[in-house]
Amino acid sequence: MALCASNPLSTQDDVAASLVEDYKIKVFAIKGEDNKTYYKHINSVLDTKPRVTMDDGADLISTIHSSRKELLKGVYGGTEETTTGVIRLKSMEKNGVLFYPIISVNDAKTKRYFDNRYGTGQSTIDGILRATNVLLAGKKFVIAGYGWCGRGVAARAKGMGASVIILEVDPLRALEAKLDGFDVMSSREAAKVGDIFLSVTGNKNVIGETILTSCRDNVILANSGHFDAEIDLNYLKKNSKSKRKVRPFVEEYLMKDGRKIYVLAEGRLVN
Structure with missing residues (x-):
């Protein structure tokens, strides 16, 4: 398992540190990171050659499909939990450029009715x-x-x-x-x-x-x-x-x- 931020400002550094120290999980994220560092961390996660992706906004998925296409053959599928991310992925699907299946967690009733609301x-x-x-x-x-x-x-x-x-x-x-x-x-x-x-x-x-x-x-x-x-x-x-x-x-x-x-x-x- 490897983690990165889904937003440059969303990381809690103490939580990230605990995941590394207490649970031995690879974490690539710093609160307030700039855009260059944000995508560097996404690529660091992708260097682990994931089989399944869990995304929040579809930055990870879009990076695989744009600059890390060599990883596509090894990915079984993924999930996306945000409305914004689902909009991006549906557009990719419509244009024939989405190359592995994604489960839209955002469409689950418990996500929409409870988490969103x-x-x-x-x-x-x-x-x-x-x-x-x-x-x-x-x-x-x-x-x-x-x-x-x-x-x-x-x-x-x-x-x-x-x-x-x-x-x-x-x-x-x-x-x-x-x-x-x-x-x-x-x-x-x-x-x-x-x-x-x-x-x-x-x-x-x-x-x-x-x-x-x-x-x-x-x-x-x-x-x-x-x-x-x-x-x-x-x-x-x-x-x-x-x-x-x-x-x-x-x-x-x-x-x-x-x-x-x-x-x-x-x-x-x-x-």
């Missing part, structure tokens, strides 16, 4: 509070996506006193959110009133130009999808005067119009 719901709120120490009561908390993860976050944010606003492109889910007691708005409408914006969709640039051009001063942006693609970081970089780290896992973008926008966990998975 209750686990992600709680851990996302916990991640935001640990990073910012913000008081949620009275805040307008905008959640993009009303799948199982979005439902869980919305329920917990409401329970802590936030006014929850849902952004949802699926009309059935949008109606469900409304009947669950939440406001449902367009991105443009929500941008004018939101204090905290969270994306939980698995899609790219969900918190994008429409929101970023008109959001208020001092807004907080976070992502609970797997990759750092749900917040349009390129737009922020191009339209800001400066970027600085104001506390661990919080970056401040000073926009050219004077507004300050705070991005949590470098736009990566906040939970």
Whole structure:
């Protein structure tokens, strides 16, 4: 068995050390590792020539299929547990470039109904509070996506006193959110009133130009999808005067119009 991180910021170093020292498991991961080190560690795991892969976001699987193709013949199969990873793998399957079978753990009812809803719901709120120490009561908390993860976050944010606003492109889910007691708005409408914006969709640039051009001063942006693609970081970089780290896992973008926008966990998975 060999382990690496599924996200550059997700490793708990004490846990990794214990796995190595107490259980003699090979671990290649350091909290806060840069992108180069992250993929170096993925390749270190792949150097063990795995027969079965367990992935969280499909970085391991995609690396095998792109730069480590010599390993494909030795892999029996694998699993993927995230919505984002399953989206990537279904695209690979559709294009005929997925070369070994994957079990979608994310499609298990216990994963969707319990881990996504209750686990992600709680851990996302916990991640935001640990990073910012913000008081949620009275805040307008905008959640993009009303799948199982979005439902869980919305329920917990409401329970802590936030006014929850849902952004949802699926009309059935949008109606469900409304009947669950939440406001449902367009991105443009929500941008004018939101204090905290969270994306939980698995899609790219969900918190994008429409929101970023008109959001208020001092807004907080976070992502609970797997990759750092749900917040349009390129737009922020191009339209800001400066970027600085104001506390661990919080970056401040000073926009050219004077507004300050705070991005949590470098736009990566906040939970």
